[in-house]
Amino acid sequence: MKASTPLIITISRQLGCGGAAIGQQVAEKLNIRYVDREIISRAAQRLSVVEKEIDEKDEKIQSFWKSFFQLNALASDAPLPPDMRITTTGEIFKVESDIIQHIAREQAAVIIGRCGYYILKDHPNVITVYLHADKAYRVDRIARQTGMTDKEALEMIEKNDKERGNYIETFTGSKWHDARQFDLCIDTGKTGVDNAVELILNYVIMVHS
Numbered sequence: 001m002k003a004s005t006p007l008i009i010t011i012s013r014q015l016g017c018g019g020a021a022i023g024q025q026v027a028e029k030l031n032i033r034y035v036d037r038e039i040i041s042r043a044a045q046r047l048s049v050v051e052k053e054i055d056e057k058d059e060k061i062q063s064f065w066k067s068f069f070q071l072n073a074l075a076s077d078a079p080l081p082p083d084m085r086i087t088t089t090g091e092i093f094k095v096e097s098d099i100i101q102h103i104a105r106e107q108a109a110v111i112i113g114r115c116g117y118y119i120l121k122d123h124p125n126v127i128t129v130y131l132h133a134d135k136a137y138r139v140d141r142i143a144r145q146t147g148m149t150d151k152e153a154l155e156m157i158e159k160n161d162k163e164r165g166n167y168i169e170t171f172t173g174s175k176w177h178d179a180r181q182f183d184l185c186i187d188t189g190k191t192g193v194d195n196a197v198e199l200i201l202n203y204v205i206m207v208h209s
Contacts, residue, residue, distance in 0.1 A: 006104060011113070015161070017138060025193070026200050043095045043099060089167070115171060127203065130177075130186070183203070
């Protein structure tokens with residue numbers, strides 16, 4: 001590992017596991033950059049020309065990405081971006097991959113989602129983390145945060161799991177929940193947010209000692 005290579009921590013997470021809170025705390029404690037919705041914002045800017053060329057009849061792709069943005073906004077407690085129209089998911093993945101790789105070359109960072117663990121698999125100084133929890137914990141967390149009923153929260157979780165799983169499998173060729181892809185897998189339903197943060201920080205210390 002090259003000392004001059006920025007440390008990158010990628011966090012892949014199920015909805016309702018506290019991924020945004022955990023990622024933000026890890027970044028703060030390590031005094032490094034936190035990257036989440038910035039990737040979507042920069043991708044939207046990069047795709048502004050492409051957006052003008054969209055086929056208005058392609059409602060399926062537009063609906064998928066609108067839903068994807070809404071769910072990610074909930075996960076990161078951030079406002080939604082303006083309505084946007086995307087031609088293909090392949091174009092989005094390519095642009096986001098370029099942005100993530102550029103960020104990884106620039107400086108140390110915690111990167112949330114967006115297949116970062118796969119895109120940066122050849123980065124010489126990357127730690128990949130996967131956060132998961134049982135549905136009961138996730139339902140309770142989302143219901144408390146949003147005011148949804150348990151039924152509504154469960155429906156959102158199941159829809160999000162399916163969409164994220166399909167997206168990741170399409171572009172990585174692997175199953176989202178395959179633990180072999182990650183350096184560290186944490187059940188946040190058992191650890192809670194604070195202990196998950198400490199586990200990640202201790203792992204960073206261990207591999208860099």
